[in-house]
Amino acid sequence: MISLLSQNIFRFIGLVLLQVFILNNIQFSGYFNPFLYTLFILLLPFEIPTWFLLILSFILGVTVDVFSNTLGLHTAATVFMGFLRPYVLKVLSPRDGYEPGTLPKIGNFGLSWFLKYSIALVFAHHFMLFFLEVFGFDNFFSTIFRIIASSIFTISLIILSQYITYRK
Amino acid sequence: MRSLLRLILRYHNILIFLILEIFAFILIVQNNKYQRASFFNSSNYAIGVMYGALNSISEYFNLKEINNQLAIENAAYKNMLANSFIFYNENFQLENDTLTKRKYSYLNAKIINNSVNRQTNFLTIDKGYKNGVEPDMGVVSPNGVVGVVKNVSENFSTVISVLNINLRISAKIKKNNYFGSLQWDGSNWQKAMLNEIPSHVDVKKGDTLVTSEFSGVFPSDILVGIVDEVNSVDGSNFFEISINLSTDFKNVSQVYVVNNLLHKEIKELEKEKEEVND
Incomplete structure (x- = not known):
């Protein structure tokens, strides 16, 4: 339990630093902005109560916002x-539910499960983020394109990071 | 009462979600609306120091380019020095200092954080109110305009970049003085749009665009960019003009903060005029 806690604290700090100091400076034509820090929410344990999950998401968003001058957006x-x-x-759960004590990782549930899971959540995150950034529906299709391009970039980085840190 | 409590208990997750989400929205709106030094941004001291430390490393990679720029600029200033001129005319020339009054003063600053990939881009510079920086001052680079100061803390300031869809700058076409407003359309960091130029005006690709004297923030005739494309729109009396920005926002490092010493006086006078109109 302790190791799970410290693991998540280190993951939080590491992902935020990586995001604000390196990934925020990646600039491919303004369309590809990876937001790898969302991996923190993806990898939280299954048993986490929803209210705590929401508070953690809030803290994560505020931390990234403070560093990128976009208070409230992330x-x-x-x-x-x-x-x-x-x-x-719940939608993606296997027939006999999630085994207690496992984590939502590729090693436990396979690549295709993890892809579906991360695509759904990362897309939702980017959708909210980019539409709030322009704060309106002008340039609708350009925004949609930015969302899709950035989601693909983020998900590739997430999958890559999962294979780099893969442990049996 | 009891059933209300049961209802809250049952939907507490959705309630927490809504409360946090509304709080985030309030933050977004507040942060866009008021140009005041709020605590949570990168003019905050601790974060400013961290960005400063990071920048002192990344600065080394651009040293060559910056040295080059500074050398070119130095040469330009040397050309203006009094000792690089000789008296051509042997007559006496009377110089009376009371005839001229200083209108703009410049302060050099270093950019310690910058972005070009958002819709609302900001820069952070390493000068704050300790150095006399105030909100609404202009920021220019050796190559052209950069932005307008937004928030100021003791040692740092945040600057609204020209690459911010919410910033408009009054600019004019140098050869015929027609002025319009410059705004970024959020797509390409090298281009911006010039609006409000009537369609009878003679404007062509390659014309120079400079700041107009009406902005009050920038001195007039500071380079903004070069006209890239002029499109006439059906049913509109105005051109759609695309500009190549002269400032390279991916490479800018040394900037100057412009202090308009007469800005306050002009603003006060204009306020009086508005009061008479009311």
Whole structure:
């Protein structure tokens, strides 16, 4: 239990630092902005109560916002993502439910399960984020394109990071 | 009462979600609406120091380019020095200092954080109110305009970049003085749009665009960019003009904060005028 806690604290700090100091500076034509820090919400344990999940999402969003000068923007997106997570998990759950004590990782449930899970949540996060950023529906299709391009980028990084840190 | 409590208990997750989400929305709106030094941004001291430390590393990679820029600029200033001129005319020339009054003063600053990939881009510079920086001052680079100061803390300031869809700058076409407003459309960090130029005006690709004297924030005739494309729109009396920005926002590092010493006086006078109109 302790190791799970410290593991998540380190993951939080590591992902936020990686996001604000390195990934925020990646600039491919303004369309590809990866938001790898959402991985923190994806990898939280199954048993986490929803209210705690929401509070953690909120703290994560505020931390990233403070560093990127966009107060409220990432917060709204991460809270939305945290809210959707239990529903996505319920839809994707295997026939006999999740084994207690396991984590939502590729090693436990396979690549295709993890892809579905991360695509749904990352897309929801990016959707909220980019539409709040322009704060309206002008340039609708350009925004949609930015969302899709960035989601693909983020998910590739997430999958890659999962294979780099893969442990049996 | 009891059934209300049961209802709250049953839907507590949705309630927490709504409360946090509404709080986030309030933050977004507040942060866009008021140009005041709020605590949670990168003019905050601790974060400013962290970005400063990071920047002192990444600065080394651009040293060559910056040295080049500064050398070019130095040469330009040397050309203006009094000792690089000789008296051509042997007559006496009377110089009376009371005839001129200083209108703009400049303060050099270093950019310690910058972005070009959002719709609302901001820069952070390493000068704050300790150095006399105030909100609404202009920021220019050796190559052209950069933005307008938004929040100021003791040692740092945040600057609304030209690459921010909410910023408009008054700009004019240098050869015929027609002015319009410059705004970024959020797609390409090298381009911006010039609006409100009537369609009878003679404007062509390659014309120079400079700041107009009406902005009050920037001195007039500071380079903004070069006209790239002029489109006439059906049914509209105005051109759609695309501009190549002269500032390279991915590479800008040294900037100057412009202090308009007469800005306050102009603003006060304009306020009086509005009061008479009311």
